[in-house]
Amino acid sequence: MSIYVNAYSTVRADVPFQGAGAPAIASRELCFDSPAQPYLKTAANGAGEEDDKQTLELLEHLAGFAGYAAEQGEERFGNFNSYVLAVVQHIRSVRRHYVFEREDDFDFSHLGEFADWAREANAVFFLADGTVRNASGADLLDPALVGSSPANGAQANSVPRHPGSEDRMRRVRGALWRQGYQVAPTLPPVRSEAEILLRPAEEVFNRAVALSVVATAAASVLRGEAVNFAALRAGAQRTFGNLTKVEQAFLERVEAAQESAGEAPGAVPGEASGEATGAATGAPTYSQDLQEDAYQLAWAYTASEFLAWALGLMDIDVFSFTPVDLAALRSALRGIDRENQDAAALPMRSLSEICEAFEYIYSLRWVSVEQQLEASGQAGVGQTGSAQLQPQDHSILVERHRALAWLTDPTIAYDDVDLST
Structure with missing residues (x-):
C-alpha cells in the first residue's frame, strides 16, 4: 500500500526530481514550457483544448486549496495573520503541481x-494528515512554531522563498533604506523571474x-465638461469591449447625467486613446458621488x-513620481x-525589469500604507524611516501597484x- 505526497511549486519550468526516491508519478502546470x-496556458493564449481544460481544473483545485489553508490557519491561530497569508499567497502563486507516490x-x-x-x-507539500509543510517537515500553519529559529535565523515554519526573489528584495529594500524608507522584514518579496506570470x-x-x-472621461467630469460619447464610440474598438464593470457603470452614469440634462451627445469622430470631450455643448451637472468616482478613476x-x-x-522612470505626460501617453497608444x-x-519589457519595478513599488506601497496609518494615529510613528512620501506619491503608488498586480495575475x-501589503 502507498500514499500520495502532493507538492506545489511556484517555478514555471519543470523541475525533475533527482533524489533517492521515485520521481513524480504525475504533474500538471498552469503555464507554457517556453520561457x-x-x-x-489557456485557449485564449493559444493553448489546445485539453491544455485549456487542465489549466482551468488546476486553477479550481488551487482556489480550493488556498481556501482550505486560509480556513485551517484562521482556526488554528485564532485569526488570519501574516503566517497564514504567506501560505495562501504561496498557493495562489503555484505554477506546477506534482504528485509523488511513497510507502504508507x-x-x-x-x-x-x-x-x-x-x-x-x-515547493510546499500537502500530506495525507491534512497538513501543509515545507521540506524541513514544519507544519506551516502550526502556531507553536512561530518564533522558533534554527541556526540560520529562519523560523521553523517559514514558507519557502525563491532565491531570486530574496536577492532582489535585499538589494531593493537596502537601497530604499539608504533613502530613508524602512520596510518591515515580515513583508514577503515579489515573485522572481522564474516564477512570475504575465498577461500577453x-x-x-x-x-x-x-x-x-x-x-479622460473622468477628468472631463471633474472639470464639469460634457464627455463626447460619439467620439468615444467612433474609435472604441479597443475600449468598450475591454471595460471593467466599474468602468462601464461609471461611463453609463456619466452619459445618463448628460442625457438628463439635455446635452448633445456630440458627433465628431475621435480615437479610443484620445480626447473624450469637445462636441457636446453646455455644462452638465454631475452628482457629488459621480465626481468622487471620477476623482478615483482620473x-x-x-x-x-x-x-x-x-x-x-x-520610457519613463518607474522609480520616481513624475506626473504622467498625457500627450506622450496618448501619442504612444494612438501610434x-x-x-x-x-x-x-x-515586445514586453524583460521579466527582470518588471520584477525590479514590482519589488520597488510593492515595498514603497507598504511604506505608503504605514505612513498614512501613522498620520491617522493608527500605527506607531517612525516605523517607516525618516523619509516621507508626498500626498500625490501615495496615489501614484496605488495605481502602479494596481497595474502590476493585474499584469502579473492573469x-x-x-x-x-489584490492591493494588500
Missing part, C-alpha cells in the same frame, strides 16, 4: 529527501487604452502609463493603430486585484 511565453509509513519526518528538489522548485501584450495594450479613455492615467512602459511604448501595428507582437479581474 518566452510566461503566460497562463511516509510522514513529515521523511520530507528531507525532497530538500534539494524543493529548494529549486520553491495585446491584452495589456487593450487595458492601457481603456484606462486612458476612462481617465488616476487611471498613471496605471495606463505604467502598462505602456511595460509594453515598451514609453499602434495609426501605424497598423499588431499589438500582440509588442486569473483576476482588474476591479478585483
